Amino acid sequence: MRVTAERNWAGNHVFTADRVERPTTVEELRGIVTGNPRVRALGSRHSFNDLADSAGGVLIELGELDVPLDIDRDASIVWAPAGMRYGDLASTLQAEGLALHNLASLPHISLAGTVATGTHGSGIRNGSLATAVAGLELVTAAGEVLVLRRGDADFDGAVVSLGALGIVTRVALDVQPTFQIEQRVFVDLPMDVVETRLLEILGVGYSTSLFTRWSEPTIDQLWVKSEPGDDSVQGFGGTPSAVAMHPIAGVDARFTTDQLQSPGPWLDRLPHFKLEFTPSAGEEIQSEFFVDASDGPAAFAVVKGFADRIAPLLFVCEIRAIAADDLWLSGAYGRPTVAFHFTWQSREDEVREVLVDLEAALAEFGARPHWGKVFTAGAEQIRPLYPRFDAFLELRDRLDPEGRFRNDYTDRVIDGTAS
Ligand SMILES: Cc1cc2nc3c(=O)[nH]c(=O)nc-3n(C[C@H](O)[C@H](O)[C@H](O)COP(=O)(O)OP(=O)(O)OC[C@H]3O[C@@H](n4cnc5c(N)ncnc54)[C@H](O)[C@@H]3O)c2cc1C
Incomplete structure (x- = not known):
């Protein structure tokens, strides 16, 4: 089946692979891999760029693969x-x-x-x-x-x-x-409190997110997911919301996970959206940048300085924290991380114009872009951000010496052989 004109979830990338294969056995999968010079796995197509594509090659979807759980x-x-x-x-x-x-x-x-x-x-x-x-x-x-x-x-x-x-x-x-989690939302946090106490705020509860449109003098919302009865949760000057909220203030909250401190199982509280709510396509694109947590407040100030350019293109910005890890290409490799996420309107050309300058401004913090979202940096900017990047290239070249799994994205972002 040709995939021409098939798109990713956001619709901002049209796949250029020749066809999609859906193997049912590992044997069949092995044959597809060795029988084609260019192949790549396709997941659920939620990335916002060409990462999952394989121009002129074969994409492999694994939904029908018979492997056990x-x-x-x-x-x-x-x-x-x-x-x-x-x-x-x-x-x-x-x-x-x-x-x-x-x-x-x-x-x-x-x-x-x-x-x-x-x-x-x-x-x-x-x-x-x-x-x-x-x-x-x-x-x-x-x-x-x-x-x-x-x-x-x-x-x-x-x-x-x-x-x-x-x-x-x-x-x-x-x-x-x-385990059980309960969720509380606080609205209208003073901007200066968030900027100066960012890490303290992101450290509250089990999982914490700040949401803002950068169009108000306050930060719109603080979502805290915590163990039931965690009395260390506070709103840092924000007001506890008496009604369920959507991350974008003013949008119908019907599909968001239960809030108002009602405890429930982890899977019904940790995502922002209910499992049964299945958006098949999105009217948005996303970008995200990871900085060392210690640079979080300074990076916050830099992003705030772009408010006038960001706000007209934005649905919402989410700020989250991630623990450090040892995975070589992880955005949180080697450093506790604050992540600045942007859900943009589907106006990619204008978004990219802002991103060129925003990425340049965040470069002083060694900001790493989320691999699956929209960014403008190429291999030259990306490689110095990952201390084990060369080790990854050695591993990739050892396992894939002929470049079977390479694509336009890896040429541009990993190898720097294309712009
Ligand atoms: C609405 C929305 C919300 C999101 N929320 C978050 C969020 O909260 N946090 C966050 O960090 N990101 C978030 N993302 C980004 C998303 O999680 C990533 O883009 C993720 O990679 C998507 O997974 P996917 O299965 O759709 O992969 P795809 O986009 O299909 O593929 C991504 C990469 O994975 C590879 N891949 C897929 N399957 C395999 C396989 N079997 N073997 C080898 N490689 C494989 C592909 O080749 C490709 O390189 C969100 C995206 C959307 C659309």
């Missing part, structure tokens, strides 16, 4: 099919009395696609979703099935690896006993 209670891990969506895995685990440590804002993203880009939720003590990976099974460029486990030499380079090392067929994730 195994829960290993002794090891506290679940081996799950790579193409499974987080929401479906979360429901399965909850039925078994188990949980993941965190979720992203949207539960409809695939396991392998999410992990490949270092996708994260929030919480100063919570690593990205990729940090829960305990093992990977993948089909390499040579058609071999490679199993990597946490502690193996190449493991830290293979988890957040942009689909460049092979086609992941199963992912092992750490699990823990299920």
Whole structure:
């Protein structure tokens, strides 16, 4: 089947691969990989750029791949099919009395696609979703099935690896006993309080997000997801909301997860949107930049300085925290992180004009762009941001010497052989 004219979730990228294959067995998958010079796995298509494409090549969707889901209670891990969506895995685990440590804002993203880009939720003590990976099974460029486990030499380079090392067929994730979370929203926080106490605010509760449109003299909302009864939660000068809120002030809150301090299972509180709410396409694009948490307040001031240019193009900006990790290409590699996320209107040309200047201004903090979102930097700017970048290139070249999994994105952003 030709994929020409098929698009990503946001509709801002039209895939240029020749066709999509949907193997049902690992044997079939191995044949597709070795039989084609250019291949790449396609997840749930939620990235906002050409990362998942393979111009003139073959895209592989894994939704029909017959691989088992195994829960290993002794090891506290679940081996799950790579193409499974987080929401479906979360429901399965909850039925078994188990949980993941965190979720992203949207539960409809695939396991392998999410992990490949270092996708994260929030919480100063919570690593990205990729940090829960305990093992990977993948089909390499040579058609071999490679199993990597946490502690193996190449493991830290293979988890957040942009689909460049092979086609992941199963992912092992750490699990823990299920837990309850309650959610509170505070509105209209004084701007100066947020700027000066940013890290303290992001450290409250289990998972914390600030939302602003940068168009008001205050920060619009603070969402705190906490253990039930956590009395350290406070609003830092914001007013507790008496009604359920949408992250974008004024938008219908029907599809947001329950707030107003009503406790519920982790999977119904950690994402911002309900599992049963399935937006099939988006009228938005996103960008996100990661800085060392200690630079968070200064980076906040820089972003605030762009308010006049950002606000007219923006739906909402979200500020989150992520714990440091050891995954070579993770946005939080080696440093506790504050993430500045932008949900933009679908006006990509204008957004890119602002991004050129915003990225230049955030460069003083070594800001790393989210791999799956819109950014303008190329390999020259990206490579110095990751201390293990050269080790990743060595691993990639060892596993994929002929460049089977390379694409326009990796040429531009990783190898610097295209602009
Ligand atoms: C509405 C919305 C909300 C979002 N919220 C968040 C958020 O809260 N936090 C955050 O950090 N990000 C967020 N994102 C970004 C999103 O999580 C990432 O773009 C993620 O990579 C999407 O996963 P996917 O399955 O759609 O992957 P795709 O976009 O389909 O692919 C991404 C990459 O993964 C690779 N890949 C996919 N499957 C495999 C496989 N089986 N083997 C090897 N490589 C594979 C692809 O080749 C590609 O390189 C959001 C995106 C949207 C649209």
